[in-house]
Amino acid sequence: MDIGFLAQFVLSGVMLGVVYAMVAVGFTLYFGVLDVINFSHADVLTAGAFLSLATYLGLTAAGVQMPFAVLALMLVAGLAGMAALGMVIAKFFVLPLRHAPPFITLLMTLMLGTAMREAIRLFYPSGSNPQSFPKLLPKTAYHWGNLLVREDTLILIATGIAVIALVSIFINRTRLGLAIRAVAQDGETARIMGIHFEWIVLLVFALGSALAAIAGVMNGLYYNEVSFSTGLRLGIIGFCAAVVGGLGNMYGAILGGFLFALLQTVAVVAMPAFSAYKDVFAFTAIILLMVIKPTGLIGEATSERV
């Protein structure tokens, strides 16, 4: 295959992978600290994108013209809003169920996610229809043979990787991160050591939800479209990525996210005639991987969680 096309496939695969990985990291963070699966995560992503979009529409209506200032404010609104929402979810829907069987939490977050999704559909003006997301990033294109790279794609990929790297540094290199890891490893012992368990859980939910908001905005900027069901597909893929990477392991989630994007892309490249079945192919591959390695690619073999 021509190297230019190969690079093009890699580029679009990486773009997909970054978004999947960001969603997967959220799932894995929650599981790491609290052993819960938070199925409302993907709908937080959608809510974040919609809140940013509403901010954009508000600012435009107020006559603000500077695209970067608008983008910054959109991100701030989305991030802050979702971080707060994440804490609310943790405080009122997840923490109270801490001693209940895990599937109760799973069911609770699943219903919460559905309620949020339907609320967006019903309460956002013509929310059933896909909403056009503004183009705020420069679109200048560069050619190298058959490879075409646009600035917006590069900016989004760089942002995504930077965000994931920052989260990783935060968890592995800071005192707060140490506290999170301590809670992840053993909540009771961490508490005895003087770590405020509830605060840490709230912090992790804020962090994961803020990540989801960034992923939602990135997704919107790249495709110039958001809909109330955007999170649904991303959520399923992100969750699979987290599980196949090894739930609770951050690097596993990243690996899983990129693996899923790779599988989807390979399916199209290798079997063009069956491109309609690319999700069948990708999910089947995930099932096989899970049968072979039920604990995930980077599972419990390494003791570190989160």
Added chain:
Amino acid sequence: MKPEFKSRIAGLAAAALVALAPTASAKEVVKIAFLAPLTGSVSADGIGGRNSAELAVKIHNADPKSKYEFQLVTLDDECKPSTGVQVATKASADPSIMTVIGSYCSAATIAMVPVFIRFQVPVVVWAAVLPAITYGQKTKNINRVSATLINQNRVAAEFMVKNQHYKRWAALYDTTDYGKAMLHYFEQFLKEQGGTMLGTFGVPPDQQDVTAELTKIKELNPEVIYFGGLTPLGVRVLKQMDQLGIKAQFQGTSGMVGPSFIEGVGPKLAEGVLAMYDQKPVEELPGGKFFMDEYAKAKYNEPPAAYGPYAYSATTLVMDTIEKTGPDREKINTALRQTKDYQAIVGKITFDDHGQNVNPTTTKYIVQDGKFIDWDKSEYATGKRKLKGH
């Protein structure tokens, strides 16, 4: 207990009002149902159709010579087969509904067909183009004013190969019955004409990222990309073609003709997009001017969209038929099937033995300066502007 009592009183009052209302009009009220995607990504077409049908009812009811007063019951099928079956059942099972007009999406409409057959409710399809809706079975209650998608693909293949001398195609289609049928007929006619299909790529209609498929298409280097699907996916495909720098000519189908496609991609990117659609431009239709004037007078917020004139024609046909037969499903079925040279705003409507209107004319459309216009009247036909690769 008190609030409950109060609400009961209010309920009684409301019921009394409802009971009294019909007596205000002297004419017998006849209900007809209109099915369309009123929410979801293709709702622009659904709402345009609904407005047009409503307009037809309003005009009919204002006519003092009409025997019946019609009431349009609109139901939303969301372009989904599952919701389609629900609303089709709701409309068919209601004995007060005399005819069902619906729907827009082929994938949803084909799912409704068994329901319609079971209830033997008179049906006039206003927009869906999948051949199997009328030709897939023999039943006396399903008719269609819009075309089947067969002819537009025949015209498209002939025009693109013979007239425009294109040779190599790649196709991207949605994996619903609609997209698959589009591709099936286009491939068949393309082969007859001697064109080559280098590769076909199916994607679910809600898939957001088509870059992998398009990169593969770029590698195949076709002259034309055939697109078989509806507006939302078409918008994504064209946008992402641009993102990948694909220079091939975009050739679309009837499901993406209309203002929302151009709004979605922007007039610059839409320029030179080709699509076939089985209706002449509104202003050339026999009743086109009348329709557009009345539509403008009614002050709807949304445009009638591509299939508005068909929705209007289906509704007038149904009402005129019921005026003759009276509100009796059995009689309506017989009368509808005998429709011959009915003068509608889209032209004459004649149903064949499967209830398929035999008259629609395929017209080649091209986007010029942010508008879908008749190819024959465009600067592309005169050679002033050129299609991609020419």
